[in-house]
Amino acid sequence: MTAKRRRTANPGQIVIQRIALLLTLLIGALSATTPASAIDGIVEDIRIGQHPDKIRFVMDLSQPVDFTVFSLADPYRVVIDLPELSFAPGARLDAKHPKAIKGFRFGLFRPGTSRVVIDTASPYSVASAFRLPAKAGYGPRIVLDLKPTSRAAFIEESQRSVAAFQAKRQPRLTAPKPAAPPLLTRPPRKAHEKILVAIDAGHGGVDPGAIGVSGIYEKNIVLNAARILKAELESTGRYEVLLTRDRDVFLRLRERIAIARRAGADLFLSLHADSIPNRKLRGASIYTLSETASDKEANLLAENENKSDIIAGMDFGTETPEVTSILIDLAQRETMNHSARFAGMLVREMRGEVKLLKTAHRFAGFAVLKAPDIPSVLIELGFLSNNHDEKLLRSPAHLRKVSVSLRRAIDGYFDLVQSAARAN
Ligand SMILES: [Zn+2]
Known part of the structure; x- marks a missing residue:
């Protein structure tokens, strides 16, 4: 200067x-x-x-x-x-x-x-x-x-x-706006309605997420993946898809859950592609919620993901800490079982199609997976810290291939859910 x-x-x-x-x-x-x-x-x-x-x-x-x-x-x-x-x-x-x-x-x-x-x-x-x-x-x-x-x-x-x-900010907060239903009431879906899948592209806006070896941002890769998966699911006629964000904007972790719950989503998929210090590690992995992390990498990833609000300069608490205070209770255990079952099906569909981590289904305390009543999984599509994975994640053809295996797993999961409902 x-x-x-x-x-x-x-x-x-x-x-x-x-x-x-x-x-x-x-x-x-x-x-x-x-x-x-x-x-x-x-x-x-x-x-x-x-x-x-x-x-x-x-x-x-x-x-x-x-x-x-x-x-x-x-x-x-x-x-x-x-x-x-x-x-x-x-x-x-x-x-x-x-x-x-x-x-x-x-x-x-x-x-x-x-x-x-x-x-x-x-x-x-x-x-x-x-x-x-x-x-x-x-x-x-x-x-x-x-x-x-x-x-x-x-x-x-x-x-x-x-x-x-x-x-x-007070005037804006109190501006007339339809009050969101309390987080613990989720509108039931009607029988004739399509299955509603919420796809959550991680990060966004002021929170870029991980930065790839070539400089690409995770927030852009996962938004692209979310749009491709939405098109794949909607092409079947069986699903309606809700994107928690469809542009480059920041969303608090709890808001992502609230959007899915207000709409009464039947399944919540959070898409990520993170970066870890070990640059050799590559492959996709599926995470479900657990109080105890299954390993060091899972714990590290959850810690990084949960920092999103801090990264965006948003950690002063004025809102009720609904999500952070949700304890893993019995109702949630049932949801967690569904999430784990779906994660297992996802691993089976993806194996052979997409490179996966050796232990592909892992557990950790991801804040975005804490909806008590919507089966939720977080998908790490690969590691942006790895050259090969990053190149794949920049390719729409690769993302389409991943979407097809995700759609097959989602089909299988809802076949099961619907046949169980008919048997009752
Ligand atoms: Zn992420």
Whole structure:
């Protein structure tokens, strides 16, 4: 960063900046009540500069936009919410970024809101956050100055900023919207209705999931796989398919379950393609819920998957922790038996068609599998940390082949379920 771009603010300027920020937040809160739909601009570039006393984070924009900032601890994150923006390919962390910046993610957080998450190695306070108008060859900018701080001060700032953020979001949360049925009532399906299969493409938006050896994101691979599987299932005429997400948007783990339950899904499939430190390991695997993980890899994968909300800057709890508090009770044990039976059928159908891990059916505490009444499995389609698997997962022909074996297993499973129902 050149000296020309630096602003040395005096205390008076800082007060003005703070007032400007407050106004920005206020305007943001008012405009948040009207749903945004179209893209509101482009993030052309991001620049992160190390200065003697601070790190300056700059976003170059195609047009001025409002924003909100808050910070979260464990791990240390600074979160910026913006209107729905698209990010130019250059808007990424470059190789020379300051060491204190551990990561930078962005994406659609919910329709109308894009989110940026900056991970820092140690606590950094948001010393100032302001907008700059287009000037001297630069477009409109959002600037954040981050200064090293103590953990105690960071936590205090985090609590304050989250409270302000939540107060601002309140109008949106209470906007008239049909109340979702409580999570524990699932509408029964009628006999003439098609079987409803919920397909959950993992990750999305600000949570990219694993990053493949060629740089591809898990969130894009699994969305592609979900669409291909939907087409395969619907082509039979026997199934209706619900995608928990059909675009590149973040969804909380519990929301994925809630979408399936509100619709009364008969089966829940969560699609993933993760990455592990052992780059040689390849092959697909099927996971069902268990309190105890079947092995180290299963446990590691579940831990990674369950971090999705943290990755998206979403771990402050205001909503009731329905899903996390669901204990594995008797009703769920029945569902777990169904899930395990289906997983077994899936392994049989996939074997010979698709490379599988040696122990292909594994168990672990995946949060997304905790619907108490919908048989649920998580399918790791392969490892993006492995060259060969990654290449396959980028191929639509391979995904179609996987979809055919999944469809056969689903057919077999519902044949069984329906003949058991007729026998009763
Ligand atoms: Zn995943």
